[in-house]
Amino acid sequence: MQIPHVMIVGGGFSGTALAIHLARNATAPLRVTVVEPRQTLGAGVAYSTQEPAHRINVPASRMQLSGDEQGAFDRWYRQQPECSLDSVAHCADGAVYPQRGMFGRYLAELFAQAVLQHPQVTLRHIQASALAWEGQQLLLSNGETLEGNVLALAISHPPPSLPRALLPFSAHPALIANPWQPGVLDNIDSHASVAIIGTGLSMADVVASLATRQHRGPLLAFSRRGQLSRANLSGEWPEWTLAPQPQPSTRLWLHHIRAEVARAAEQQLPWQRVLDEVRAQGQSIWQSLSLREQQRFVRHLRSWWDVHRYRIAPQVAAEITQRQQAGTLRVLAARLAAIASRGDQLDITLHTRDGATEHHPLDHLIVTTGPGHEALTASQPLLLSLSQQGFIRADALGFGIDVDRHSHTLTRSGQPSQNVFVVGPAARARFGELMGLPQVADHAAEVARQILLSLHIKHAERCPPLAP
Template sequence: MAERHIVIVGGGFTGTALAIHLARQGEAGLKVTVIEPREQLGQGVAYGTCDPAHRLNVPASRMQLSAAEEGDFERWYRQSQGYKQDPASRWHDGKLYPQRAQFGAYVAEQFTQAACLGKVTLTHVRDRAIALQSGKILTAAGKAFQADEIVLAISHPPPGLPRLLQPLSEHSGLIANPWRPGALAAVTAEDRVAIIGTGLTMSDVVASLQRQGHRGPIVAFSRRGQLPRDNLSGDYVSRELDYRQPPQTLRGWLHRVRQEVAQAAREGQPWQLVLDDIRFHGQQIWQRLPLREQQRFLRHLRPWWDAHRYRIAPQVSQALKNGQSSGQLKVLAARLSAAHGEDQDIALTLQSRAGGETALSVDKLIVTTGPAHDALLASDLLLSQLADEGIIQADPLALGILVDAQSRTINRSGAANSHLHVVGPAARGRFGELMGLPQVAEHAEQLARQLLMPDALARRCPVSIFS
């Protein structure tokens, strides 16, 4: 086999999973390089946290690199020191919800094992990709890597600061990125805290604050005040829906899902089973919807879908419930209408959905609105260069990068770049359901197979595409 080089830019879960699948499926002569500045691969935003309060949001049994390996992580975890040292990971129903860093360690170990298979040369370069010139990826350390195929696995830009908070960007009480290491260390035990956003990140923040002994009041708010729903407790047989005559509109799907949930309830089954099957078929549903219906979903239904789709570990859910029952945590359906810095305090004005106003004075304001996906292309030097030169472009939904059905990037002229792909959440504008781990792992596995197909192996990367 002729020598061939695939360069993966980004070594969080997505990029690492792709590298593992390439190493497992590839043949001698293939070289795979993952460019990732972190010391350990597989530790992106989700699995790079070292906070023991941050747990997997689904049971360990549902975390795997491919469908064929179902249960492998749970078996690995049960034999690890992490399991022995964390009895709280086992919930009352027997399901395991490990600390998220454990899954990151598992993925890193799988990478090491794949590298030892010997057929494929698998390398992690601790560096940051900053440019693409004449088919070569250039790095911050001045290295250059000639590539036959390039895969962008850059998914999660830093959180964006809401417009009303931008004048407070230098205020000592504003924590704009709670994922920054040590960000919550500035919160003292008695601080009055406000959190903008009520999703999974807010839940992690509250759990972290409780773990570090915070006793002060916490007000979490978002426009709808929706909290992540709980996972199922116990074991259920999956519920399969009929997709032979699917609705053609968003309104039709909403009506259908409500009907299915009501029918499930009449049969004594929980709503989660319905949403799980919708999620399983999410990509085909999404791709059948016209752009206007996709836009309507993002504008009107996305917060409701996210709250029901992205569920929460029971340990973290219990932390929220404890905070609410004690009165320490209040959750409001309200939007921010004003924010001012007052010496060490931050004064907020919240407008409720019912029309009333709430004035708050807090010591710390924490932003948990999530990554600014609409600013992905501007958040990274390599992506910025590719966008400026018209090699890539944002998708029309502002969720990530525009790609075709083969995950190839689309240039400014509307043509596919045959040797420049996207893997993972940055491609969800095309594929829809591409944020949860099973779908991301499946996408990585599919792209690996695609890159290793005989017709792909016969091609060489034309410099003109990347020059």
């Protein structure tokens, strides 16, 4: 009998976690191939960075592959030499915030362990990119062709999309369209005038990276609302129990959460504990909303949710605060009204929310508006191939790929593709809260269960399935 073969495209956290869960839980022989162009698995966009200033956004104790491994990464990290060498990682409350690349290394070690500990599953990493899907065959950039029973798409973050107003300046030497390209920030002079378009997590990373390069020139960050990502909570705090909210309305949920924050404050508990509980229930809350209510959330509340939900490490928050207090960093609620070239510089005109107009000559304009999720299905050859053949379609919210409740992709006509799955953030239009690591880890475990079910392989049930 031929051994079933699962092909996973993408070897970041989602794809690597899926492969490990398949290895841990398959009770019959299985082949798993992860197609990932990076040299090692587990890193992906988030954890492949070598920037020392880029830190995980939560304490190491909250990073794990599954719920039954609470504290595993924290214990592993404290045994590494980097733990003692990186004094900045340590907070006064005893928590550690390692550099993000360390978590990628940890995942790569877990994958290597799975290869040795679960011999009934053959795990393989092919260092290549997937180019097209033809029949049941996956065509790769190295010339190989894979044939399998299941295709799992672990593709989460497309390249950053350049705002339309900046497209004519895409080749201008002052414009940095993708600050994550290696070495791109190294040429910024320490006294250069810099503006950053976008004020979320990526902007915080850029500020931290510039600090390691001793940049102390004028720094301006702007977005339509001028909202900064909040700092993560330090210390030990009691859990918060969220009161029921039975009516599935975006407006009612907003009022309810505000009331819960006020109620927590009366008990001297910070708002973060309330938001953590909202996050824990995020998938069930999201799926109780109609498409119209979800669209209303995206239009009016998403940016506010993001800056409270996706927080930054205390070390990064401290750098931003220090620069603001020193007067070398301004954060504006403004929109880009005009842009012009002036030799190697750019001149920008901003209209602020309070009606003022500001003009700024810049040595560099850095774009941190985030990945172009709305164009995910056309962002790379494989997804374009699947889309053109009707195997996948974009979701109605512009988040990624449309899936059913079992994470099968939906075809152009809305029918589930029985042998094509999505794992990770690209499926979040269906599931809602699917960007934070705990939720992505749980989703990977559930997709592994669904894949084994589709292959008629009994699941070892080491991790409990998610509620539908």
